[in-house]
Amino acid sequence: MVIENPSFSSRSYKKTHSMSCFSDQELGCRSLIETHRASPLDRIAAGVTDSLLILSPLSLLMIAPLKRNMTQAILFEIPSSLTQALLFSLLILLSIIFIYYIFFIYIWGATPGMKLFNLRVVDLWTLKPPKFFSACTRAFVQIFECFLFGLPWIALFSNPERRTLHDLISDTLVLSQRPNNISSPNRNESSLVRGLYLAIISITGILFFSLVGDTLGFMVMNDRSFIFSDAKKNTLLCEDISEIAKDKNLKNQSERLLLAMEIFAAGQLEQKCLLKEAEALFIEDPKINSQTAALGYLAKAFALSEEPDSSNEYLKKVCETDENSESCQMAEIIEHWSNEEWTEVEKIFSQIKWPLSRYTLVWKVRLHMKRAQFEEALVAMSSLSGVGELAHFLIPERVRALWRSSQIESAQWVAQSAYEMLNQETKTQLAGWMCYDELTHTCGHKKLSPSCQQLEQIVRSEDSSGFENEPYNLEDPYAILALSKINESCDQMASPQYYLGLKKNVHSKIYNHYYEALAEGSQGNLQNAKRKLLKILKDENTTEIFKADILLRLMQMSSTPFEVQKFLAEWRQQKTIYQLSTAPAVVQVLQNRNLIDNSIDLIQELIKYNKKDLFLSRDLVVSYYLKGWKSKAWVYLIKISSHLDYLQAGEVYDRTPAQTQKTNQKNNFHKIVKSLQKEFGDL
């Protein structure tokens, strides 16, 4: 039958379409479908209207209590409740969509959205409203399409009858109430959609598998649903400490805090980590005793050291809480420490009752190292031996203390073992320090220094960065200084290419300028080099050791004794610990410039700090000899006689630079020793 004017008010529609569209009416049906085909945009608009105006508010209302349950489940971290609420919500949502479509399509032949846009759903064969089963099938497939992110709806633009998957499966058709001459998709439109399908399916497939893989991996690794993973990040405790505490089986929060304080004192723990542990102490046990509370306040004072007001307030609170505790004494130490009142600090340390806490011992080690009391530092370190978590602090410090207290072989042996067990960063720091010290003390003789070889190995190693052509990024000042000295001898600089080649290993501007200045100096542009070095010297970001080294370089580049003395005066204002690193090289400059009185004066002052300093004693022998005080030189030569081979080995190769050969011949330690032995007898 032919429908000329299909008025789609549902009742008349049912009457007019009471007959089948098969057989003799087929042409008429075809004509109706051709002229009343629904516009794809109308269908999309109807879908949007249904979803936003009716389904969304209805669904939100129905699942509102479950949403509240979900919030509570996330808040209280109850995965089972969350899963339950999620499942129920999904079930309710699906039920609402299912019932909505079945109800309106079966009863009205259209949803409210469709009605708004004059659309009707009809059975493909009869052009009557779909039967109940068809409506159910259609609703079911529509839900399935939702799970595919509505991708099958693209068929509206490719199917000849503009039917989507749910139309095809349920044998239904969407027609417009009015003739609107919507044609079948043309060839280009269909091809475009097919291409789009393929692209979407491919991209979705790739994304799906990679995401599923990642998510599963993540869930397996974290052992819990990822929804709750944030809770772990919010924990009150520091994860670094938790790992060590687990190994040590520490359960008490005050034990954990002591551990955190000793690692913090060793410079191996971040401030925020210590702060977390201190906060946890007060939270987990609100009724802590005064001694533990004092420890907590002390920890907070350390952790807030960048906020002086808060830190000082906590330091005061320590002694207010328990004035007889070790924490109170430590608080007093810290106060004096910040004012550099070292006598007071040493006095309080001596008053603390044994056994000292490990964190106090670490501070003691730091004090002795800072004050160049290397023997005492070694004693304090011996009390801490076997503490695994402090290895990265103790081993390098032990090497430094041994080296400074003239236990050369032991220092080198410990350093050699350390290189096998320390991490890359600590290894670089230790190798840098050791190499720099050995080079300044043995006048640039790198063959004597296994640490220099180690440093070169770190910098040039393919393993260091993983890429052969990617340079190792150096940040440690000692390592940077050591590298500049590796190819130098006493007064002979390396080639400009060597210094410029080193630039690739550093990112900091200061270090770059330093290498550039050295390159200029090695080319003979001493004025330019000095200007650049002075500029770095004035930079507030320049580290102390760098300042000491730059002043040494400036002394070496100075043309007159007056200029040398000017830079020497500035160099002597540097901290003792940095003076000790560069002192032998400075003495060498003074001896070469015949400033013997200055060199004797300098060594005598420095040797007060470290009476056993082998290299200062050696330089004193040379200075005394050059001054003509041979008996004094002989006394000091006896003191260092046990290390004579080591000291002389450095001399053979390096104390003969081309530029000042004449002077060096005179200064040669090897010859001086022989001369003294001839005069005073064998050692």
Added chain:
Amino acid sequence: MIIPLINGWLSFTKIPMTWLLIFINSGVFISSYFSEIKFQRKMDQILEDEQFIFTQGQIYSQYLLDPNNSYSNTLQSLAQRAQKGDRGKFTLLGNLSLRDQNFLDRSHYLEFSGDQVQIKHWRSNLTQLKNMQDLHFSYILGLTSNDQSHLQQWVSYIFVHSGPYHFFGNMYFLLVFGSFLEPLIGGLALLILFLSTGMMAAACFILISGATAAPLIGASGAISGLMTFFTIFYWHHPVRFMYFILPSTRYVGFIFLPAWVLFAIFFISDLSGYLSTVTDLGGVAYAAHLGGDFAAMIMGASAFLIHVLLRKFDVAAFHKVRIVEKFQAPYPFPPTSGVTSEILNPSLGKPYPLSAMIQDRLTL
């Protein structure tokens, strides 16, 4: 997207009370907003301080778990979880405690265990915060649980807004519903309705949320009341909406829908918002909206009942208001092209006896 539109271009003489309310709101907003900014900045500095909120959370957790205080299981479990070592929960509790007037009042003299230096700092910051609140417009005019005795705040809170978005949003809807209601019920009736539903919304807020230190501000409760009264009493009245379905001229336009659709949209949104919120964690704004809705529903239903009775028994009064029945919608009926008019309200253009009746009674 679908939003109701104002009932035509409105002159001051046509809806004087609505404009007056908007002017008062604007005046209060302009005078308060700029002076508030400096206090708000200082308050934000304290409130955004992670350490302050964290400490407050720690202290509040002790307060919640004190057997002398009775609190909901939700809050107590939250406190217990926080004390087991969850930093995020302390921060959450810290924020929640800002609403607890009892806690804030008592925290000044109660002793708390823990880091006393931190607690001292917290007390000092809290005092600063309170001093600033005393000068803050939202706290002076807004309704807080500790100021329930100040009767003027039950009204003044309606005229305070937290920011431009809050203000302009509320004023738009006041204009929309005022433009529909005022010509029908008159200015005085609108004012009474506006204030009474606003007060009822506040009562509902206090009743549901309990004692809270966060001030209730904004006209949304009162406007919800206007909307509900209009949509209940004039459920069949056509309201012009603007719709946007797809970015094409065919799917963007205007449509007339019966007033009850508005009620359905707003009420469902408020109700689902209220039901989905954990009571202890907020959701009072929805409660205030619903309070306004319920008050207006009662008033609307009562007026409707009165009207039905009058219509039945008082013929004279019914005839008296015929003049007002001539009121017509300012727009022509919606075009039938484009979107179908099939589901549009069939009662367009019909007389408005109910409105006329109410206007007659209330303005007399």
